[in-house]
Amino acid sequence: xxxxxxxxxxxxxxxxxxxxxxxxxxxxxxxxxxxxxxxxxxxxxxxxxxxxxxxxxxxxxxxxxxxxxxxxxxxxxxxxxxxxxxxxxxxxxxxxxxxxxxxxxxxxxxxxxxxxxxxxxxxxxxxxxxxxxxxxxxxxxxxxxxxxxxxxxxxxxxxxxxxxxxxxxxxxxxxxxxxxxxxxxxxxxxxxxxxxxxxxxxxxxxxxxxxxxxxxxxxxxxxxxxxxxxxxxxxxxxxxxxxxxxxxxxxxxxxxxxxxxxxxxxxxxxxxxxxxxxxxxxxxxxxxxxxxxxxxxxxxxxxxxxxxxxxxxxxxxxxxxxxxxxxxxxxxxxxxxxxxxxxxxxxxxxxxxxxxxxxxxxxxxxxxxxxxxxxxxxxxxxxxxxxxxxxxxxxxxxxxxxxxxxxxxxxxxxxxxxxxxxxxxxxxxxxxxxxxxxxxxxxxxxxxxxxxxxxxxxxxxxxxxxxxxxxxxxxxxxxxxxxxxxxxxxxxxxxxxxxxxxxxxxxxxxxxxxxxxxxxxxxxxxxxxxxxxxxxxxxxxxxxxxxxxxxxxxxxxxxxxxxxxxxxxxxxxxxxxxxxxxxxxxxxxxxxxxxxxxxxxxxxxxxxxxxxxxxxxxxxxxxxxxxxxxxxxxxxxxxxxxxxxxxxxxxxxxxxxxxxxxxxxxxxxxxxxxxxxxxxxxxxxxxxxxxxxxxxxxxxxxxxxxxxxxxxxxxxxxxxxxxxxxxxxxxxxxx
Numbered sequence: 169x170x171x172x173x174x175x176x177x178x179x180x181x182x183x184x185x186x187x188x189x190x191x192x193x194x195x196x197x198x199x200x201x202x203x204x205x206x207x208x209x210x211x212x213x214x215x216x217x218x219x220x221x222x223x224x225x226x227x228x229x230x231x232x233x234x235x236x237x238x239x240x241x242x243x244x245x246x247x248x249x250x251x252x253x254x255x256x257x258x259x260x261x262x263x264x265x266x267x268x269x270x271x272x273x274x275x276x277x278x279x280x281x282x283x284x285x286x287x288x289x290x291x292x293x294x295x296x297x298x299x300x301x302x303x304x305x306x307x308x309x310x311x312x313x314x315x316x317x318x319x320x321x322x323x324x325x326x327x328x329x330x331x332x333x334x335x336x337x338x339x340x341x342x343x344x345x346x347x348x349x350x351x352x353x354x355x356x357x358x359x360x361x362x363x364x365x366x367x368x369x370x371x372x373x374x375x376x377x378x379x380x381x382x383x384x385x386x387x388x389x390x391x392x393x394x395x396x397x398x399x400x401x402x403x404x405x406x407x408x409x410x411x412x413x414x415x416x417x418x419x420x421x422x423x424x425x426x427x428x429x430x431x432x433x434x435x436x437x438x439x440x441x442x443x444x445x446x447x448x449x450x451x452x453x454x455x456x457x458x459x460x461x462x463x464x465x466x467x468x469x470x471x472x473x474x475x476x477x478x479x480x481x482x483x484x485x486x487x488x489x490x491x492x493x494x495x496x497x498x499x500x501x502x503x504x505x506x507x508x509x510x511x512x513x514x515x516x517x518x519x520x521x522x523x524x525x526x527x528x529x530x531x532x533x534x535x536x537x538x539x540x541x542x543x544x545x546x547x548x549x550x551x552x553x554x555x556x557x558x559x560x561x562x563x564x565x566x567x568x569x570x571x572x573x574x575x576x577x578x579x580x581x582x583x584x585x586x587x588x589x590x591x592x593x594x595x596x597x598x599x600x601x602x603x604x605x606x607x608x609x610x611x612x613x614x615x616x617x618x619x620x621x622x623x624x625x626x627x628x629x630x631x632x633x634x635x636x637x638x639x640x641x642x643x644x645x646x647x648x649x650x651x652x653x654x655x656x657x658x659x660x661x662x663x664x665x666x667x668x669x670x671x672x673x674x675x676x677x678x679x680x681x682x683x684x685x686x687x688x689x690x691x692x693x694x695x696x697x698x699x700x701x702x703x704x705x706x707x708x709x710x711x712x713x714x715x716x717x718x719x720x721x722x723x724x725x726x727x728x729x730x731x732x733x734x735x736x737x738x739x740x741x742x743x744x745x746x747x748x749x750x751x752x753x754x755x756x757x758x759x760x761x762x763x764x765x766x767x768x769x770x771x772x773x774x775x776x777x778x779x780x781x782x783x784x785x786x787x788x789x790x791x792x793x794x795x796x797x798x799x800x801x802x803x804x805x806x807x808x809x810x811x812x813x814x815x816x817x818x819x820x821x822x823x824x825x826x827x828x829x830x831x832x833x834x835x836x837x838x839x840x841x842x843x844x845x846x847x848x849x850x851x852x853x854x855x856x857x858x859x860x861x862x863x864x865x866x867x868x869x870x871x872x873x874x875x876x877x878x879x880x881x882x883x884x885x886x887x888x889x890x891x892x893x894x895x896x897x898x899x900x901x902x903x
Contacts, residue, residue, distance in 0.1 A: 217270060218230070218234075218236035218268065218270055220234065220236065220345075220348060221348040221349050221351075221352050222352060223308075223309040223312060223313075223348065223351055223352050224305055224308060224309055225238065225272070225276075225280075225283050225284060225305070226238050226240075226256055226272075226284075226302070226305035226306075226309075227256065227260070227305060227306070227309045229309075229344050229345055229348035229351075230345055230348070231345045231346070231348070232345055233263075233266055233333050233343045233344055233345040234266055234268055234345070235257070235260065235262050235266050235267055235268065235333070235344070236267075236268045236269065236270055237252065237253045237256050237257070237267060237268070237269050237270075238269075238270055238271070238272040238273075238284075239252050239253070239269050239270070239271055239272055240252070240271075240272035240277065240284035240285075240286070240287045240555075241286075241287065241288075241289045241294055241298075242287075242289040242552070242553050242554070242555060242577075242580055242583065242588070243380050243579055243580070244289065244551075244553065244579070244580035244581075244582060244583040244588065245580070245581075245582060245583075245811070246289075246294075246583075246804075246808055246811075246867050247378045247380075247801065247804035247807065247808070248289055248294050249269060249378070249379050249380050250376060250377075250378045250379045250380070250801065250804060251294055251295055251800060251801060251804065252269075252294070252302055253267055253269055253379060254371055254372055254376060254800055254801060255295070255299055255302040255303050255306070255372070255800065256302055256303070256305055256306040257306060257371055258303060258306060258363075258369060258370070258371045258372045259303045259304070259305075259306030259307035259310060259362055259363070260306035260307075260309055260310050260330075261306075261310060261330050261331050261332060261333075261370070262332060262333040262344065263332045263333045264371060264376075266333055269379055271555070271577035272284050272287070272577075274287060274555040274556040274558075274559055274574075274575040274577065275559060275570075275571070275573065275574050275575065277556050278556055278559055278560075278570055278571075279570075279571055282556075285298070285301050286298055287554050287555055287556045288553060288554035288556075288557075288587075289553045289554065289583070290553050290554070290583075290585065290587070290661070290694070291661065291662065291767060291865065291868075292766075292767040292768075292769070292864075292865020292866060292867040292868045292869065293767070293865060294867075295798075295800055295863060295865075295866070296767065296768055296863045296864060296865045297863075299362075299364075299800075299863060300362065303362040303363075304359060304360075304362055307359070307360040307361070307362050308356070308359050308360065309351070310330045310360070311325070311356060311359075311360045312351040312352070312354040312356065313330055313335060313344050313347050313348070313351040314328040314330050314335065315328075315351070315354045315356065316347040316350035316351040316353075316354055317335040317337065317340075317342060317347050318337070319350070320347070320350065321337050321340050323337050323338075330344075333345075335347060364798065364861060364863075366798060372798075372800040372801075373798075373799065373800060373801075373802070374801075374802075375801065375802045375803035376801050376803060376804070377803070378803075378804060380579065384579075389579050390578055390579065391533055391551065391578055391579050391580070391581050392533070392536050392537065392538065392549045392550060392551040392578050392580075392589075392590065393533055393534060393536050393581070393612070394578075395538040395549040395576075395578070395610060397538065397540055397547075397608040398608075399607055399608060400538065400540075400607070400608040400609070400610055401430055401454050401455065401456060401605065401607050401608070401609055401610075402454065402455055402456070402457055402458040402460075402461050402609070402610050402611075402612070403433070403452045403453065403454045403455075403458075403461055403597070403598070403601050403609055403610070403611045403612075404452065404453055404455075404458060404461040404462040404464075404465045404611075404612065404613075404614070405435070405450050405451070405452045405453075405465075405594075405597055405611055405613060405617065406450060406451055406465055406468075406470065406617065407435075407448045407449065407450035407593075407617070407620075407621050408448060408449050408450070408472050408474065409472070409474075409620060409830075409831040410472070410474040410475070410477050410478050410689070410829070410830035410831045411448060411477070411620075411621065411689050411690060411691055411830075411831075412437065412442065412448060412449075412475075412477065412689050413448075413449060413472045413473060413474040413475060413477070413478075413830075414449055414472065414473040414475070415434060415436070415449040415450070415451065415470070415471075415472060416471040416472060416473050417470075417471045418432060418434070418451050418468055418469060418470045418471070419468070419469040420432040420468070422467065422468060422469055423453065423464040423465075423467050423468050426460070426463070426464050426467075427460060428455040428456035428457060428460040428461075429453065429454075429455050429460065429461075429464050430454040430455055430456065430605070431453075431454045431604075431605060432451060432452065432453050432454070432468065433451070433452045433454060433600070433601050433604055433605075434449075434450075434451055434452075435447050435448075435449065435450040435451070435452060435597055435600060435601075436449055437449050442654060442655065442691070444586065444587060444591055444592070444623060444691075444693055445557075445561050445587070445591055445592060445593055445595060445596055446593060446596070447593050447596050447597065447600075448593060448621070449472075450593075450597070451465070451468065451470055452465075452597060452601055452611065453465040453468060454601060454605060454609065458610070458612050462614065474830055477689040477830040478829050478830040478831075479829070479830065480688070480689070480827065480829075480830045481827050481828050481829065481830075482525055482526070482627065482825075482826055482827040482828070485627050485652045485686070485688065485827070486523055486627070486629060488652075488686060489523070489627070489628075489629030489650045489652070489684075489686065490521065490629060492629070492648070492650045492684045492686065493521060493629065493630075493631035493648050493650070495684070496682060497648055497650075497682035497683050497684040498682060498683050498684070498685075499680065499681070499682055500664075500666040500670040500681040500682070500683060501670065501681070503680060504678050504679060504680045506644070506678050507644045507645070507646050507678040507679060507680040508644075508646055508680070510635050510643055510644035510678055511633055511634070511635045511644050511646055514635030514636070514643065514644070516635065516636040516717065517633065517634070517635050517636070518633070518634050518636060518713055518714055518717040519631065519632065519633040519634075520631070520632055520709075520710055520713055520889075520891055521629065521630070521631045521632075521891065522629070522630050522631075522632070522705070522706035522709065522710070522891045522892065523627075523628065523629050523630075523891065523892040523893075524625075524627065524628045524702045524705065524706075524820075524824075524892065524893050525627055525824040525825055525826070525893065525894075526624040526625060526626065526627045526652075526690060526824075526825040526827060526832070527624060527625040527695065527819045527823055527824060527825060528618075528619045528622060528624060528625075528823070528825055528840060529582075529584045529585065529586055529589075529622055529623075529695060530618075530619065530818075530823070530837075530840060530842060531581060531582035531583070531584060531588070531589050531618075532581045532582050533551060533580065533581020533582055533589060534589070534612055534613060534614075534615065534618060535589040535590075535592055535594050535612070535613040535617070535618045535622060536551070536589065536590075536594060536610065536611060536612040536613065537549065537550040537551070537558075537590050537594045537595040537597070537598040537610070537611055538550075538598060538608065538609065538610040538611075539562060539595070539598035539599045539601075539602045539608070539609060540602055540607075540608035540609075541566065541599065541602040541603045541606070544572065545572050545573070545574060546562055546563075546566065546568060546572060546573045546574070546599070547574050547576065547608075548562055548573060548574065548575045548576065548595065548598075548599075549575075549576050549578060550575065550590030550594075550595045550598075551578065551580045551581065551583075551588045551589045551590040552580075552587050552588045552589075552590035552591045552595070553580070553583045553585075553587045553588040553591065554587060554591075555575050555577045556575070557587055557590075557591065558573075558575050558590060558595050559573045559574075559575055561595050561596060561599075562595060562596070562599045565596045565599045565600060566599055566600075566603055584695060584696045584815065585661065585693060585694035585695040585696055585698065586622060586623045586693040586694055586695070587693075589618075589622070592613075592621065592622050592623065593621070594611050594613060597611050598610070598611040615835070615836045615837065616835040616836055617835075618835075619825070619832060619834075619835040619836065619840055620831065620832050620835045621691070622691070622693075623654075623691045623692055623693030623694075624690055624691065624692060624693070624825065625692075625693075625695040625698075625701070625702065625819075626651035626652050626653040626657075626660070626665075626688075626690075626692050626702075627651065627652040627688075627690075627827075628649065628650065628651045628652070628665065628702040628703065628706075629649070629650045629651075630647060630648065630649040630650070630669060630703065630706040630707075631647070631648050631649075632645070632646075632647045632669075632706065632707070632710040633645070633646045633647070634646075634676075634710075634714050636714065636717055636718045637718075639718075640717075640718025640719045640720050641718055641720070641725075641728065641729070642674075642676045642677075642714050642718070643676075643677055643678065644676065644677065644678035644679070645676045645678070645679050645680075645714075646679075646680050646681075647669050647670070647680075647681045647682070647707075648681070648682045648683070648684070649665045649666060649669055649681070649682075649683050649684070649703060649706070650665060650683070650684035650685070650686050651665040651685065651686065651702070652686040652687075652688045652690070653685060653686070653687075653688065653690075653692040654687075654688060654689070654690060654691050654692040655687055655688075656685040656686060656687035656688075657685065657692055658685050660692055660693060660694055660698055660699070661693070661694030661698045662698070663694075663698040663699025663700070664683060664699065665683040665684070665685060665699070665703070666681050666683045666699075666703070667698070667699030667700060667703055667766075668699050668700040668701075668702070668703030668704040668706075668707055668764060668766070668872065669681060669703045669706060669707045670683075671765070672707050672711075673730055673733055673736055673765065674711070674726070674729035674730060675729055675730070675731070675732075676729070689830070690827070696812065696815055696816070696867070696868050696871060697764075697766055697767070697812070697816070697868035697869065697871050697872050699766075700764050700765075700766035700767075700868075700869075700872040701816060701819075701871060701872050704762070704764035704766070704872035704873065704875075704876065705820065705872070705875045705876045705879070705893065706876075707764075707876075708762035708763060708764060708873060708876035708877075708880075709762075709876045709879050709880060709889075709890070709891065711725070711726070711762075712760070712761075712762075712876075712880045712883065713889070721751060722751075722760075722761055722880065723740065723743065723744055723749050723761055726740050726761070726763060727740045727741065727744070734858060735770055735795050735858040736763075736770060738795060738856050738858050739763065739770045739771075739772045739793050739794070739795050739856055740763070740772060742793045742854060742856040743761065743772045743774055743791070743793045746791065746793065746854055747759070747761070747774035747791045747793075749761055749774055751884055753884065753885070755885070755886075755902065756778060756779050756780065756781065756885055756886070756902065757776075757777070757778055757779075757884075757885055758776075758777050758779070758880075758881040758882060758883065758884030758885030758886070759774060759775065759776050759777075759881050759884060760774070760775045760777070760876070760877045760878060760879065760880025760881030760882070760883065760884060761773065761774045761775075761877055761880060762775075762873040762874075762875075762876035762877040762880060763873055764869070764872035764873045764876075765869075766865070766868060766869050766872060767864065767865030767867075767868055767869050768796075768797070768862070768863070768864040768865050769794055769795065769796040769797075769864030769865050769866065769869040770794065770795040770864075770869075771792060771793070771794045771869040771870050771872070771873050772792070772793045772794075772873060773790055773791065773792050773793075773813075773870070773873035773874050773877040774790070774791045774877060775787060775789070775790050775849075775874065775877035775878045775880070775881040776788045776789045776790075776881065777878060777881040777882060777885055778885070779882060779885045779886050779900050779902065780901075781901060781902060781903065782901050783899055783900035783901035783902070784900075785821070785882070785895060785900055786847075787817065787821075787847070787849040787878055788849060788850070789849050789850045789851075789852065790813050790817075790849050790850070790851045790852070790874055790877065790878075791851075791852045791854070792809050792813065792851065792852070792853050792854070792870045792873070792874075793854045793855075793856055794809065794853070794854070794855055794856065794864075794866070794869060794870060795855075795856050795857060795858050795862075795864065796855065796857070796862075796863075796864035796865070796866050796869070797857055797858070797859075797860065797861075797862025797863050797864045798857070798862065798863050799855050799857070799866070802855065805853075805855070805866045806853045808866045808867050808870070809851065809853040809866065809870035810851040810853065810870075812867070812868055812869070812870040812871035812874075813849070813851050813870055813871060813874045814843055814848055814851075815871055816871035816872060816874050816875055817843055817848075817849075817874055817875060817878065818841075818842040818843045819893070819894070820874075820875035820878070820893040820894060820895060821843065821847075821875070821878070821893075821894055821895045821896060822841035822842060822843060822847075822894055822895075822896050823840055823841060823842065823893075823894055824840075824893060824894040824897075825840065841896070853870070875893065878895070879895070882895070882900060885902075886900055886901075886902040887902065888900060888902070
């Protein structure tokens, strides 16, 4: 052991690997592909490596009955690798201990007209939308194996049973491996149906340990940041601090004599191209180590032209948003003129304006990418949520045939939208620098560059007004919302500025919503639960305001206003039964509830908080009740709910970007705070399924109701209504 350690610089990962090497580790029976190795052969491709016979693009079966499932989706901590394997294995009906996994080849996917259907992992849709073809791949392979056996044994296929990797007909038995070659040649008249009835599942629906965990525990899991290629050089990059500012000049002579400095490379935005992965004006310093590159970049004299965007600030955008709240916007759905008329003549009206700032992804893995441009091929390591995306990005940047671009799939240290860290301009930057220097180049952004330049959740303002009838329930509800997005983007990842407000389920007799899209220079993109995150906070906080104004208990109000909607009733009634929601706790203690529907899932939360007299907030517990329909892995689903709550509270409680002079000023974790471990509440998850054929998403929906539930709980604890985030900016002290 000492000899092993003495030969390398000791890191946590190398220590774990060394410990395992001398017999101290735990090896579980799941395989991750060789392409994940930290030192990658210059000609290594992301092609499959499993021995055996390919039955279809997803499946390889070896003679020893090992089944290798090819995973086309990204594993970014959400358990996608395990979910795909379970969906395929369920229909194939193979012993789970015989399952191995490897990444699907993104180049093959594009070369063969998107052979894997979808490689993107976003929008809580992996199970929700992709289960038909994933389960179909397993079912198709199973029936081909049965047909191969039936032909050999001279019986009908219906007489052959396929169970746990064994084929049986009468007194004849054989393993899948024995008939794999024959099965690969079988053509079926039609593909078999899949089973979505949980009562018939043998694997799905059972808590199952994630396949990626052993590799992450023993230190063998590899991320883009771990990439090492022979002859690789490193680049640190600085784009205009004010997004879309223009590079005027830089003085390379001032740093070129520093140790290890190789070059300074200017990067230029393409006029008219301001999309997610597009370049901004920037300067990259290339060196023999990233530290040398970053140190020299800090010393490099750079002159920018920031333009008029340098005059903007968060305060200005909030002011513009408040003005827009008094101006007619785009109407969502059918216009209802009576809404405003009823409110104008009502004896009792409640109104409030809510605000949320720009917010960052703040992924744990630094934004990075490695690209090696060669004469005959290009190799890419980029942490994107769609591993086929870097192929098209790099091919476009270099003007090469996508067939000659090869992506090496790796784990992601967090995605959270925006196509992951590699979906920023970093992948184009690495490709361009490698092309110019003719060397493999790893580009790593500092945390400051990350928070300043990655695509932000838009700043938002909403005004909500309701008239309250004699029964204490709303007779009309008028809402307006605005978000400040790049060039006034109307839609971000399927969500608009009405999502989370306009689509609330409550049965208000008269309803109108209007939206504004305000133009900014700030790059905008999807964040976990886009739209539902900001607007859900505003809508569900205001629901409490309406309920209290009408003299209703907020939970009873929600039950009353969703009568006839069985799935919502189930969620709220389960919350009522399990949460013990009260509004009469002693001063300084409070409970609050909220519900947001997104990604096909209804999620309700009950928060329990304690607030000291001096205003110190403690979130004791978040209970989440979800109707997500079919839950294929309760263990992973619960983990996703816990992560979603932590993610959303990080931004709503302690996060929030501050824009001054056109640039963000709090761009590291000393000023853009994420939840610390001692702040994270206990999260309890309860699944309440309404049945039917529903497959809801689970990667995002538990997050949006957490902030409004906390804000509503703060009100009961202190009497103070929180209408903006982050919560840390508010004085919560009480007497």
